[in-house]
Amino acid sequence: xxxxxxxxxxxxxxxxxxxxxxxPASASELARQLDCPALTNPDKVPEDADFYIxxxxxxxxxxxxxxxxxxxxxxLHTAGAVDVDVFQGLFSSYGVLxxxxxxxxxxxxxxxxxxxxxxxxxxxxxxxxxxxxxxxxKQIHEVDSPSRRIIHLAAVFANNFTNHMxxxxxxxxxxxxxxxxLLDPMLEETVRNILSMGAREAQTxxxxxxxxxTMLKHTELLKQHPEWEKLYTFISRDxxxxxxx
Numbered sequence: 395x396x397x398x399x400x401x402x403x404x405x406x407x408x409x410x411x412x413x414x415x416x417x418p419a420s421a422s423e424l425a426r427q428l429d430c431p432a433l434t435n436p437d438k439v440p441e442d443a444d445f446y447i448x449x450x451x452x453x454x455x456x457x458x459x460x461x462x463x464x465x466x467x468x469x470l471h472t473a474g475a476v477d478v479d480v481f482q483g484l485f486s487s488y489g490v491l492x493x494x495x496x497x498x499x500x501x502x503x504x505x506x507x508x509x510x511x512x513x514x515x516x517x518x519x520x521x522x523x524x525x526x527x528x529x530x531x532k533q534i535h536e537v538d539s540p541s542r543r544i545i546h547l548a549a550v551f552a553n554n555f556t557n558h559m560x561x562x563x564x565x566x567x568x569x570x571x572x573x574x575x576l577l578d579p580m581l582e583e584t585v586r587n588i589l590s591m592g593a594r595e596a597q598t599x600x601x602x603x604x605x606x607x608t609m610l611k612h613t614e615l616l617k618q619h620p621e622w623e624k625l626y627t628f629i630s631r632d633x634x635x636x637x638x639x
Contacts, residue, residue, distance in 0.1 A: 468488060
């Protein structure tokens with residue numbers, strides 16, 4: 395997150411005052427790319443920046459923030475499931491800058507079409523965050539913390555769980571010395587169908603057809619993998635529930 399967001403801000407002409415990290419190696423690597431100081435001492439973090447953007451694990455946010463309590467500037471986190479209230483009582487100006495996107499450090503990423511969900515401690519702060527986010531993306535949405543938490547949950551199902559299901563499918567093939575890339579064309583067509591007609595209309599497979607004989611054969615093949623068998627059974631049952639609506 396920190397790599398992609400800071401690179402894009404840098405490319406858009408924003409001046410990065412410094413990169414702070416408790417890991418000297420991480421700070422130095424990114425700071426070199428941004429032509430700015432690498433900082434590992436919180437006392438050395440400049441106090442004249444307009445924005446301070448936290449790109450850290452959710453659980454580390456309260457501890458890190460406490461070390462900067464009372465600092466000037468607008469403080470932002472980039473988390474999907476952390477309330478904006480995490481800043482309350484620590485800073486007078488704060489908010490959220492959350493890109494709704496799957497991000498990998500070394501994978502190129504175009505943020506222009508990435509939805510940014512923003513929230514601010516006041517109307518003035520919110521408008522400033524919207525302008526900041528608008529320099530990176532064409533999709534800016536004002537979303538409060540409860541709604542952002544729901545969107546984050548939906549994203550976990552749509553992205554993280556989907557990825558895990560593909561991983562299981564690939565493992566099933568590889569365990570039988572079959573080519574995992576046999577699934578690739580089907581995956582591409584699945585995504586196209588979901589985007590063009592919606593996931594409900596795009597749903598296919600034995601559970602959607604109520605093909606109990608095929609589902610029984612599949613669960614028999616999964617007897618050596620009880621967790622996968624449970625997943626297959628639960629998901630098939632839920633597809634059936636949607637089918638019968």
